[in-house]
Amino acid sequence: MALVTLKPYKEPELYLECNNISPDAFAGKTAAEISELEVREGKTRVLLGDYFEVSGKPGDTAEETDIHIAGDCSRIKYLGTKMTAGSIKVDGNADMYVGGWMKGGKIHITGNVHSFCGIAMEGGEIIVDGNAENYVGSAYRGDWRGMRGGTIRIRGNAGNDIGTFMLGGTIIIEKNAFIHVSTHAEGGCVIIKGDVEGRVGGQMVKGDIYVLGKIQYMLPGFKKIGTVEKDIDGVSASFNHYIGDLGERHPRSKGKDIYANLFVMAS
Amino acid sequence: MAEIVIKNGFVIDPARKINGDVMDIAIRDDKIVEKVGSGAKEIDARGKVVMTGGVDIHAHVAGPKVNVGRLMRPEDKLFKSPNAQAPYRVESGFSIPSTFKTGYDYARMGYAFVMEAAMPPLHSPHVHEEIHDTPIIDQGALPVFANNWFVLEYLKNREIENTAAYTAWLLMATKGYGVKLVNPGGTAAWAWGLNCLTLNDPVPYFDITPAEIISGLIETNEYLGLPHSIHIHQNSLGTPGNYEITLDSFRLAEGVKANNRFSRDSVMHSTHVQFHSYGGDSWRNFESKAKEVMDYINGQKNITVDLGCVTLDETTTMTADGPFEHHLNQLNHLKWANTDVELETAAGVVPYVYDKDIKVCGIQWAIGLELGLYAKDPMRTFITTDHPNAGPFIRYPRIIKWLMSKKAREETLESMKYTDKVIDATDIHSLDTERTLYEIAQMTRAGPAKALGLSHIFGSLAPGMEANVVVYDLNFNDMPDDPEQIERAFLRSSNFIKSGDIVVKDGDIVSHGNKRTFWVNAKVKENPQVIRDIHEKFLKEYTVGLGNYTVWDCLAPNPYVIDIDVEA
Numbered sequence: 019m020a021l022v023t024l025k026p027y028k029e030p031e032l033y034l035e036c037n038n039i040s041p042d043a044f045a046g047k048t049a050a051e052i053s054e055l056e057v058r059e060g061k062t063r064v065l066l067g068d069y070f071e072v073s074g075k076p077g078d079t080a081e082e083t084d085i086h087i088a089g090d091c092s093r094i095k096y097l098g099t100k101m102t103a104g105s106i107k108v109d110g111n112a113d114m115y116v117g118g119w120m121k122g123g124k125i126h127i128t129g130n131v132h133s134f135c136g137i138a139m140e141g142g143e144i145i146v147d148g149n150a151e152n153y154v155g156s157a158y159r160g161d162w163r164g165m166r167g168g169t170i171r172i173r174g175n176a177g178n179d180i181g182t183f184m185l186g187g188t189i190i191i192e193k194n195a196f197i198h199v200s201t202h203a204e205g206g207c208v209i210i211k212g213d214v215e216g217r218v219g220g221q222m223v224k225g226d227i228y229v230l231g232k233i234q235y236m237l238p239g240f241k242k243i244g245t246v247e248k249d250i251d252g253v254s255a256s257f258n259h260y261i262g263d264l265g266e267r268h269p270r271s272k273g274k275d276i277y278a279n280l281f282v283m284a285s
Numbered sequence: 286m287a288e289i290v291i292k293n294g295f296v297i298d299p300a301r302k303i304n305g306d307v308m309d310i311a312i313r314d315d316k317i318v319e320k321v322g323s324g325a326k327e328i329d330a331r332g333k334v335v336m337t338g339g340v341d342i343h344a345h346v347a348g349p350k351v352n353v354g355r356l357m358r359p360e361d362k363l364f365k366s367p368n369a370q371a372p373y374r375v376e377s378g379f380s381i382p383s384t385f386k387t388g389y390d391y392a393r394m395g396y397a398f399v400m401e402a403a404m405p406p407l408h409s410p411h412v413h414e415e416i417h418d419t420p421i422i423d424q425g426a427l428p429v430f431a432n433n434w435f436v437l438e439y440l441k442n443r444e445i446e447n448t449a450a451y452t453a454w455l456l457m458a459t460k461g462y463g464v465k466l467v468n469p470g471g472t473a474a475w476a477w478g479l480n481c482l483t484l485n486d487p488v489p490y491f492d493i494t495p496a497e498i499i500s501g502l503i504e505t506n507e508y509l510g511l512p513h514s515i516h517i518h519q520n521s522l523g524t525p526g527n528y529e530i531t532l533d534s535f536r537l538a539e540g541v542k543a544n545n546r547f548s549r550d551s552v553m554h555s556t557h558v559q560f561h562s563y564g565g566d567s568w569r570n571f572e573s574k575a576k577e578v579m580d581y582i583n584g585q586k587n588i589t590v591d592l593g594c595v596t597l598d599e600t601t602t603m604t605a606d607g608p609f610e611h612h613l614n615q616l617n618h619l620k621w622a623n624t625d626v627e628l629e630t631a632a633g634v635v636p637y638v639y640d641k642d643i644k645v646c647g648i649q650w651a652i653g654l655e656l657g658l659y660a661k662d663p664m665r666t667f668i669t670t671d672h673p674n675a676g677p678f679i680r681y682p683r684i685i686k687w688l689m690s691k692k693a694r695e696e697t698l699e700s701m702k703y704t705d706k707v708i709d710a711t712d713i714h715s716l717d718t719e720r721t722l723y724e725i726a727q728m729t730r731a732g733p734a735k736a737l738g739l740s741h742i743f744g745s746l747a748p749g750m751e752a753n754v755v756v757y758d759l760n761f762n763d764m765p766d767d768p769e770q771i772e773r774a775f776l777r778s779s780n781f782i783k784s785g786d787i788v789v790k791d792g793d794i795v796s797h798g799n800k801r802t803f804w805v806n807a808k809v810k811e812n813p814q815v816i817r818d819i820h821e822k823f824l825k826e827y828t829v830g831l832g833n834y835t836v837w838d839c840l841a842p843n844p845y846v847i848d849i850d851v852e853a
């Protein structure tokens with residue numbers, strides 16, 4: 019694997035939109051060419067090199083390219099947008115849209131991420147050691163085609179609207195989440211290892227949610243149908259099994275209605 | 286005095302029966318002239334095709350329902366909104382582009398005039414605000430009449446003179462261009478949760494039938510002598526088996542003569558006929574009736590049509606046919622917006638994905654093209670997509686490609702999942718017709734200009750006409766084997782001169798032009814009863830005062846008003 023290192027040396031006055039920081043955009047280029055890649059600061063065109071010192075050399079393909087950002091990206095948006103392979107590691111925080119529309123490869127953020135992390139993701143892996151704000155793995159605003167594949171792991175807390183319109187893939191929140199989990203989802207799996215305040219599975223058609231802590235306010239559209247033993251992300255426990263959202267349309271398969279499943283750890 | 290000469294292009298101008306002659310086209314200021322001086326700016330069109338600017342007779346490009354679509358579908362803009370290039374405005378959206386993108390995209394394709402196809406009268410100020418914000422292209426808007434309480438009440442009593450006086454007033458009040466009918470009676474019935482699916486279903490409360498509304502408005506239109514005929518979106522749109530209702534509506538025009546001073550021969554423009562040429566009695570046995578419908582139109586000379594071709598894209602449907610949009614939402618479960626416009630109309634908006642791998646969509650695609658290929662008179666058959674209902678207007682070049690190239694049609698047909706089923710349900714596979722550039726110019730320029738009563742300024746390159754001249758990178762004598770090149774050439778013109786102003790160069794916008802708003806001011810003899818009715822209805826029924834209803838002049842700051850004196 020070939021490593022490219024970006025070292026931030028100047029704080030942008032606005033936020034930088036860096037769709038171009040991805041193994042796909044870097045592959046096959048020299049460090050000098052990477053410095054010349056265009057990014058946006060508000061409505062102004064700037065170059066990656068205006069804000070980052072670029073060193074090392076990428077591989078010929080995205081798959082052979084690792085990117086290490088040796089510093090904080092709190093004012094950097096769109097890291098790894100649409101990336102298909104390779105990896106990005108950030109020493110610190112990142113702003114919105116980390117790994118949006120990502121198809122493959124791996125992103126590791128050692129700090130926190132802002133909203134829209136893994137939005138409409140199709141494949142690959144995102145790991146955030148800190149917290150995430152809102153819209154982890156959700157669909158783009160207005161779109162009914164959300165996350166389709168891949169894995170997002172937030173080791174800290176997450177905000178609201180997790181997995182909206184999710185169709186596939188896995189989202190793991192290791193601590194607590196606020197409200198709106200898997201709203202409108204038609205597939206995929208969300209695991210919340212801490213507590214959730216409420217609105218879990220609203221208008222959910224298909225898919226699974228696991229809550230290993232407590233749900234403060236259950237939605238009335240979910241009905242308990244039994245108790246099951248499950249081994250979820252390294253935790254073996256007994257779960258209350260609910261189906262729902264009973265207020266939503268549901269597909270039929272082999273003569274049976276298909277519901278979404280909500281598993282809440284039995285206390 | 287600005288002079289331009291477009292030199293040595295292959296000129297295609299069906300209005301003068303010119304088909305590919307190598308000629309110069311001279312422009313002085315905003316008009317085409319015989320000759321210009323030696324100091325004129327020269328544009329070299331050698332080896333390229335030269336036509337007059339395109340005329341779009343039917344598109345939904347401005348106003349509340351377009352804007353509801355924009356608000357409801359932020360995802361329509363995703364990755365489709367490139368950064369602005371100074372001094373031009375940012376362009377955003379695909380099926381419901383921003384006003385700026387709308388103007389720029391039409392201009393890149395060489396279009397000079399676009400008719401907004403359905404203006405809710407109460408919201409006409411919004412329509413005009415958006416038209417004003419759409420650069421370059423000239424535009425008009427058709428207010429909707431066929432579910433309007435005044436019209437229903439007058440026509441129920443067969444009061445043509447009163448309908449005409451009200452129509453003239455509404456055109457003036459809304460700065461409207463002509464008489465649009467959308468699902469006559471059906472949209473009014475929708476206020477009761479009902480619809481009118483045949484021409485004889487009575488409208489609840491008003492007790493009038495769609496057939497009576499259509500006939501009454503044809504009569505009204507010809508009484509006033511408006512530049513355009515009635516423009517109708519018929520009942521039962523998008524329903525298997527609806528072609529018989531379509532033919533029934535056409536028959537209402539039989540024997541009616543056009544009365545106007547604008548060289549218009551038609552008395553009915555039937556829009557997006559693709560949606561109205563369906564056979565079968567369910568989506569299972571859904572099939573094309575394009576031949577039956579076009580056979581009738583071929584023989585009935587006082588009807589014009591536009592195609593409403595399905596382009597196999599993800600798009601946004603929007604129509605004043607409220608019940609239809611509800612029906613669509615029940616089919617696809619996507620987002621649905623619906624509104625009722627008091628006393629006048631209604632509207633709905635639903636996103637739609639015409640997937641080439643769904644059998645029904647493939648058949649719809651074929652029907653639109655079959656109609657375009659079966660048409661015997663390209664002067665009465667116009668290319669549209671009912672933008673954005675069957676697809677966005679930026680696909681016109683793709684439709685031209687399909688109509689001009691059997692190879693292109695076969696490629697699309699072959700790429701479908703249900704090719705054989707589409708072939709079984711349509712004639713598309715056996716149709717060998719390939720439209721010529723001359724016919725395309727009829728279907729996109731000369732024809733629609735004549736149907737709109739605008740053939741004295743648009744639709745031809747004759748001296749005296751508006752200086753709208755477009756150059757396409759196509760060699761008339763050596764057309765490309767690769768049909769993709771046809772689409773590319775029509776999508777981004779080499780040059781487009783709009784009203785004497787060079788607005789496009791090598792496919793890029795280079796000027797904001799001087800757009801105008803066309804509307805029709807029909808002066809009728811003062812009609813005290815209608816004036817009293819208007820005052821009374823506004824007092825009793827409307828939520829707005831009459832004084833706040835009329836479109837202010839400042840909303841159409843660059844008007845082109847067509848005055849008509851209606852003889853008493």
Ligand SMILES: [Zn+2]
Binds near residue numbers: 344345402557
């Ligand atoms: Zn329409």
